[in-house]
Amino acid sequence: MPNKNLYHAPVLAAEILDHLITEKTQVFFDGTLGLGGHAQYLLENVPHLEAYIGCDLDQQHLDFARDRLAPWSDKLELHLGNFSSFDDWVDFGSRTVSVLLDLGLCSNHVDDPAKGFSFQQEGPLHMAFSNDATENAEALLADSSQAELTHIFKEYGEEPGAHKISRRIIEARQHQPLRTTRELVELIESSVHPKDRKKAVTRVFQALRIAVNDELGHLEKALQDAVENMHPADRLGIITYHSLEDRVVKKFFKLHSKPKTEATDFSLHTVVAPAAFKLLTKKPILPSDQEITDNPRARSAKLRIVEKC
Ligand SMILES: C[S@@+](CC[C@H](N)C(=O)[O-])C[C@H]1O[C@@H](n2cnc3c(N)ncnc32)[C@H](O)[C@@H]1O
Incomplete structure (x- = not known):
């Protein structure tokens, strides 16, 4: 169980309250409930919310949040699952919804060595958000070809030494399978220049986590479902922590905040469909210096918000 002392302030909570929720918002869908930090803050500060629907892939987080949010149990509906299935749980159109x-x-994931996300503590090569996921980092490292591993490290980690690292992994696994985070860290460190070691380890761990959980695939599906299912006045806010996911969100929001045009015989830009979203954040909302001092995890956070037209 996550340690109660560890749960820190939710990132950009006041900004979410100010920009993602309006007096019309009746239902809040929290696709990444985690330890329930945003949930507690919003339930405390938005008494007019009629329902708070949350989901997470991690059963432990869900159990922890359910306990923490017990005072609001009459408004709470929690699901174990992926946020990319949110249209199964949210009845868009019947009430005004905000999605986070x-x-x-x-x-908490990084602090628990058994989850395998930390390169500072020895643990199994798990790295899946879901405890019973069939896909994990150990299987990925054992079964992928060198080209596939290079692609993962380049695409999801932007790691310049991707080719060398994947070659070392293939060589090493011919003798014995990679089983622990420590073994992987040693392999990465032995593949790159000593001055690049820390960055390489960070990037490869990020890349494997993204690949194991198909993070960008689920984000893209959720965005597409949002544009298709949300109704006017519904809002969608996304907090990203690295450039890959921020790029996906920024591009999608920009594309769908402009009318769709087509070139015809009569005009170069005939509008064929109005914009789906109104972009509420031309620039992303960033944490204040004070928030970063209080909660260093917030330092790379970017919040972008749209409203359905
Ligand atoms: C940054 S934490 C959220 C913290 C939360 N907002 C709070 O205030 O406590 C992200 C959470 O989302 C979960 N998660 C990540 N990707 C997910 C997905 N595709 N579907 C559902 N949950 C996901 C993780 O297990 C983790 O608990």
Whole structure:
């Protein structure tokens, strides 16, 4: 169980309250419930919310949040699952909904060596948000070809030494399978220049986590479902923590905040469909210096918000 002392303030909570929720919002869907930090803050501060629907892939987080949010149990509906299935749980159109995705992992994930996210503590090569996921980092490292591993480290970690690292992994696994985070760290460190070691380890761990959980695939599906299912006045806010996921969100929001045009015989830009979203954040909302001092995890956070037209 996550340690109660560890749960820190939710990231950009006041900004979410100010920009993602309006007096019309009746239902809040929290796709990354985690330890329930945003949930507690919003339930305390928005008494007019009629329902708070949350989901998480991690059963422990869900159990912890359910306990923490017991005072609001009459408004609470929690699901174990992926936020990319949110249209199964949210009845868009019947009430005004705000959706929040606070992407990535919790500090609790990094602190628990058994989850395999930490390169500072020895643990199994798990790295899946879901405890019973069939896909995990150990299987990925054992079964992927060198080209696939290079692709993962380049695409999801932007790691310049991707090719060398994947070659070392293939060589090493011919003798024995990679089983622990420590073994992987040693392999990465032995593949790159000593001055690049820390960055390489960080990037490869990030890349494996993204690949194991298909993080960008689920984000893209959720965005597509949002544009198709949300109704006017519904809002969608996404907090990203690295440039890959921020790029996906920024591009999608920009594309769908403009009318769709097509070139015809009569005009170069005939509007064929109005914009689906109104972009409420031309620039992302960033944490204040004070928030970063109080909660260093917030330092790379970017919040972007749209409203359905
Ligand atoms: C940054 S934490 C959220 C913290 C939370 N907002 C709070 O205030 O406590 C991200 C959470 O989302 C979960 N998660 C990540 N990707 C997910 C996905 N695709 N579907 C459902 N949950 C996901 C993780 O297990 C983790 O608990």
